[in-house]
Amino acid sequence: MAIIRLHDLFAAVMLLGIFSLLSAALFTLMDAVDVAFTEAAVGAGISTILLLGTLALTESEEKPEHNRRAPLALLVVLLTGAVLIYGTLDMPHYGDPAAPIHHYLADRFIESSPQELQIPNMVTSVLASYRGYDTWGETTVIFTAAIGVALGLGARRRSRRQLQEEERENKGGRA
Amino acid sequence: MIEPGLYNYWLCVILMMTGLYVVMAKGNLVKKVIGLNLFQVSVIMLYVTMGKVEGGTAPIVVEGAPDTIYSNPLPHVLMLTAIVVGVATTALALSFVVRIHEDYGTIEEGDIAAMEEGR
Numbered sequence: 001m002a003i004i005r006l007h008d009l010f011a012a013v014m015l016l017g018i019f020s021l022l023s024a025a026l027f028t029l030m031d032a033v034d035v036a037f038t039e040a041a042v043g044a045g046i047s048t049i050l051l052l053g054t055l056a057l058t059e060s061e062e063k064p065e066h067n068r069r070a071p072l073a074l075l076v077v078l079l080t081g082a083v084l085i086y087g088t089l090d091m092p093h094y095g096d097p098a099a100p101i102h103h104y105l106a107d108r109f110i111e112s113s114p115q116e117l118q119i120p121n122m123v124t125s126v127l128a129s130y131r132g133y134d135t136w137g138e139t140t141v142i143f144t145a146a147i148g149v150a151l152g153l154g155a156r157r158r159s160r161r162q163l164q165e166e167e168r169e170n171k172g173g174r175a
Numbered sequence: 176m177i178e179p180g181l182y183n184y185w186l187c188v189i190l191m192m193t194g195l196y197v198v199m200a201k202g203n204l205v206k207k208v209i210g211l212n213l214f215q216v217s218v219i220m221l222y223v224t225m226g227k228v229e230g231g232t233a234p235i236v237v238e239g240a241p242d243t244i245y246s247n248p249l250p251h252v253l254m255l256t257a258i259v260v261g262v263a264t265t266a267l268a269l270s271f272v273v274r275i276h277e278d279y280g281t282i283e284e285g286d287i288a289a290m291e292e293g294r
């Protein structure tokens with residue numbers, strides 16, 4: 001909540017990092033150790049570094065502005081939240097072993113993946129083998145994002161260099 | 176009406192709405208990216224809480240204990256993918272923010288709109 005009020009973006013980024021780390025601890029409590037260490041490394045680590053890098057390249061103070069959209073946004077958020085909470089009322093309870101999510105595929109993965117693949121960690125075997133295409137698609141997404149970043153930031157640098165070279169040529173011509 | 180087993184969903188809803196509010200109401204572009212991150216973590220948390228089984232342990236085989244209860248590994252796998260994809264999109268969004276700052280000299284949405292109108 002403090003993240004909303006803070007105008008110092010640096011502090012907001014730090015709070016987001018702490019939030020990420022806390023949620024990683026929460027994931028460990030809920031038996032999701034793989035998700036927890038990915039969140040700690042990627043969410044708390046790399047995201048924070050990326051955000052700090054952006055702040056270094058731009059500016060680290062948010063302008064205090066009175067926002068005309070804020071009441072409307074608050075209304076939309078409260079309405080959506082109320083609808084979502086209404087929707088959870090008939091969801092299966094926390095930790096309920098009879099919930100539909102724990103049957104069908106999950107049973108099969110838990111029972112047969114250790115025999116089929118000889119990997120004790122079921123998350124690894126599902127990630128790399130049963131849902132291998134998913135992971136392959138994920139690497140494609142990362143590659144595409146990397147191309148996007150390179151194009152967005154790299155094109156500018158190149159055009160600036162070309163401008164400088166042209167100026168130099170013009171000066172050379174005059175002399 | 177108050178059901179203790181549903182608190183986990185409500186926490187996720189509150190976090191999600193916080194993220195949504197930041198994205199909609201804040202004019203600062205870096206703040207918007209932070210809001211998106213909040214939203215994303217709340218969705219991940221929703222899936223992970225659904226995967227928890229009462230009395231279960233992490234889905235790594237315990238040797239010599241055939242009736243161990245394991246939590247559901249499937250949501251964990253999906254969320255691993257989601258975290259990494261989320262960082263990729265964050266990086267892309269931030270690179271756009273840097274690019275916008277190079278052209279306009281500001282990362283406030285309102286200032287950029289005013290400049291566009293003035294052109």
